[in-house]
Amino acid sequence: MTKKTQVGIIGAGPAGLLLAHMLHQQGIESIILEAQTRDAIEGTIKAGVLEHPTVQLLKQLGVGERMSRDGFEHRGIELAFGGKRHRIDLHELTDGKSIMVYPQHEVIKDLVAAVLANGTTIEFGVKDVSLHDVYSAQPSIRYTKDGEARQLQCDFIGGCDGFHGPSRQAIPAAIRQEHLKTYPCGWFGILCEAPPSSEELIYAQSDRGFVLISTRTPTVQRLYFQCDPNDKVENWSDDRIWAEFHARTEGSDGWRVKEGPIFQKGIIAMRSFVCETMQHGRLFLAGDAAHIVPPTGAKGLNLAAGDVVLLSRAITEFYRNNSTDRLDSYSSTAVKRVWRGEHFSWFMTTMLHDFEGEDTITRRFRRAQLDYVVSSRAAATSLAENYVGLPFPGLE
Ligand code: RFL
Ligand code: PHB
Numbered sequence: 001m002t003k004k005t006q007v008g009i010i011g012a013g014p015a016g017l018l019l020a021h022m023l024h025q026q027g028i029e030s031i032i033l034e035a036q037t038r039d040a041i042e043g044t045i046k047a048g049v050l051e052h053p054t055v056q057l058l059k060q061l062g063v064g065e066r067m068s069r070d071g072f073e074h075r076g077i078e079l080a081f082g083g084k085r086h087r088i089d090l091h092e093l094t095d096g097k098s099i100m101v102y103p104q105h106e107v108i109k110d111l112v113a114a115v116l117a118n119g120t121t122i123e124f125g126v127k128d129v130s131l132h133d134v135y136s137a138q139p140s141i142r143y144t145k146d147g148e149a150r151q152l153q154c155d156f157i158g159g160c161d162g163f164h165g166p167s168r169q170a171i172p173a174a175i176r177q178e179h180l181k182t183y184p185c186g187w188f189g190i191l192c193e194a195p196p197s198s199e200e201l202i203y204a205q206s207d208r209g210f211v212l213i214s215t216r217t218p219t220v221q222r223l224y225f226q227c228d229p230n231d232k233v234e235n236w237s238d239d240r241i242w243a244e245f246h247a248r249t250e251g252s253d254g255w256r257v258k259e260g261p262i263f264q265k266g267i268i269a270m271r272s273f274v275c276e277t278m279q280h281g282r283l284f285l286a287g288d289a290a291h292i293v294p295p296t297g298a299k300g301l302n303l304a305a306g307d308v309v310l311l312s313r314a315i316t317e318f319y320r321n322n323s324t325d326r327l328d329s330y331s332s333t334a335v336k337r338v339w340r341g342e343h344f345s346w347f348m349t350t351m352l353h354d355f356e357g358e359d360t361i362t363r364r365f366r367r368a369q370l371d372y373v374v375s376s377r378a379a380a381t382s383l384a385e386n387y388v389g390l391p392f393p394g395l396e
Contacts, residue, residue, distance in 0.1 A: 001150045005031040007315060008141045008154035010129055010167055012041055012122055014104065015287030015304040016160030017111035021061060022312035024118045028319055031152060032122040033129060033143055035161075038112065045191065045264060047104035048214050048222055049201075049298035051389025052097040054305045063110045071102030072215070077387065079352075079374055080204035080211075081367070083251035086374035087200070093377075093384035101201075103216055104301055126150075131157060131170035135281035156315060159285040160304075163273070167289050171280040178277075181346070183270035183294060184355050185209070186229035190241060194221050194260025203296070203352055205370060206248040210353045212296075213249070213257065223257070224295075226353050233265045241265075270294040270349065272342055278331040284311050291338050296352060297345035302389055306337050309392045337393050344386040 007023055009016045012034035020030045034041065050058070050067070058064040075091035075098045091098050115122060129143045134157060141152045159167025168176070195218065202213040209226035216222050225244055236244075238261075245257045273292040278285045287304030310333055314326035351369050373379045 001148065002153060003031065003150070004153045005029050006154060006319070007156045007158055008139075008152045009033070009158040009160055010131075010141065011159075011161035011165055011287075011289070012036075012108075012112065012124075013160060013162055013287060013304070014107060014111070014301050015289070015308055016158060017108065017115055018057075018061075018305060018308045019158050019160060019286060019312055020115050020120050020122075021063065021111060021118070022308060023315060024115070024120055025061065026312065026316040026319075028315060030120060030158070031154075032115070032120065033126045033141060033152065034122055034124050035126055035129070036124065038122075038124050042105055042109050042112065044105055045103070045189075045266075047295075047298070047301045048101055048216065050100040050102055050107070051298070051302045051387070052094075052099065053389045053392050054302045055100045057305055057309065057392070058107070058110075061114075063114045066106065066110055067100060067102045070106070071100045073098050073100055074200055076200050078198065078200055078202045079370065080202050080249065080251070081206070081370050085202065085251070085253070085255065088374070088380050088384055088387075090384045090388050093381045094388050097388040099298075099388055101215060107301070129161075129166050131159075131167060131283060134170055134283040137282070139282045155282065157283045158311065159283055159289045160287055162288040163292050165289055167283065167285055168275055170283060171275075171277055171285075175280070176275055176277045179272075179274045181272040183272075183349065183353070184229070185226050185353055186231070186267045186269055187212075187224045187295060188227040188231070188233075188236065188241075189222065189224045189264075189266050189268060190262050191216070191264040192221050192223065192260045192262045193219060194258045195219065196221060197223075197256075197258045202249075203348070204249050205352045205354070205366070207354060208244070208248045210296075211245060211248045221258070221260070227267060229267070229269050231267060233267060236265065238262050268295070272346055274335070274338060274342055276331070276335050278307070278334055279327070284314075284327075284330060286311055286334075290334075291342065293342055293345035294349045295345075296348040297341065297387070299341040299345050303338055303341045306341075306392050307334050310334050333393055337390070340386070340390060
């Protein structure tokens with residue numbers, strides 16, 4: 001079976017769904033191909049922090065209603081080190097901006113509902129996706145669904161299939177400009193039923209390693225601690241996990257992480273990765289398909305949103321004015337914002353994590369940087385403006 005559409009989108013993550021939604025609002029038709037089921041994508045626990053431009057975008061697109069109602073605006077974060085907590089007043093330092101704690105899978109639910117309501121097809125559970133003729137005016141995507149071979153012909157392909165998807169691999173390795181850094185640590189993440197330990201997120205540095213105290217709702221908390229990336233979830237009983245959180249976070253002020261039943265555990269890898277070649281012919285990569293950040297800066301989903309803003313505008317301009325100017329400059333424009341987010345994520349990661357085998361001078365540099373960030377308004381402002389998110393390119 002062969003279908004036709006204007007834009008064939010691979011992946012129904014934040015990037016693919018946002019792209020389909022934004023294109024539809026400009027009268028451009030797309031079809032999304034997604035490997036997983038709707039239940040699976042709507043249930044996978046990932047990001048928690050939406051930066052200011054992403055929140056504005058979701059509201060402007062008419063998909064911010066539940067987020068505005070059920071999400072939690074945070075106007076500051078805390079950095080904890082040396083037994084003390086220090087507040088970074090995001091709101092005051094950025095002329096009134098803030099971040100929103102609203103889980104990625106809830107964003108996905110809102111976008112899936114909006115995309116389906118506007119008549120866009122999402123084919124869930126597709127297999128064997130491959131890209132063809134991306135360097136021609138009529139690229140196509142082949143895949144199987146329920147055992148049947150299918151083909152989608154389109155004018156453009158949106159490669160929004162995450163880090164492990166096939167889109168990036170469709171760009172010949174010889175012309176792909178890629179950069180990768182793997183960190184010698186991972187994050188052990190838990191979800192637990194407990195009241196919030198803190199009103200704001202706490203990024204804590206300690207000699208035993210990093211801890212992040214985040215939240216989801218007044219009764220569900222999201223906490224992480226730095227771990228060996230090759231460690232196994234089975235090695236960590238609930239008691240051992242709580243002991244580690246306490247050992248890494250307790251200082252002189254009597255503050256303590258609040259415990260509760262743990263109902264989800266997982267280990268995630270920490271990487272910085274950029275494929276600077278975000279376009280190849282009629283194939284355009286967006287989101288994790290093109291770049292990955294360590295989660296310390298809370299940037300991944302937000303960078304994906306920035307890519308899609310540019311890409312949807314470039315495709316719209318093509319259909320409206322028959323101009324390829326924005327399509328031609330997509331890669332070079334998008335990658336600038338990506339590098340900013342990549343650098344910030346690396347900066348937060350190296351400032352807050354201790355790595356085994358480090359020399360003592362690196363540890364002292366880290367402490368000097370932390371002391372500077374919490375004592376200099378200029379340094380705190382720089383952290384704050386990156387954390388709440390720099391404007392989407394071209395939308396300043
Ligand atoms: P996704 O979300 O990976 O979606 C890709 C989609 O493509 C599908 N797919 C395929 N479909 C068809 N055929 C194939 N062969 C396919 N291969 C893959 C997948 O099933 C999937 O549905 O990429 P996208 O859209 O680019 O979105 C990126 C974000 O998901 C990611 O950057 C964030 O989750 C990163 N992240 C955070 N970002 C933030 O902005 N703020 C945060 O607070 C934040 N916290 C986090 C995070 C990521 C985390 N993990 C789990 C890595 C916290 C964590 C723990
Ligand atoms: C989360 O709540 O999952 C979260 C928050 C902040 C981060 C990363 C993840 O930097």
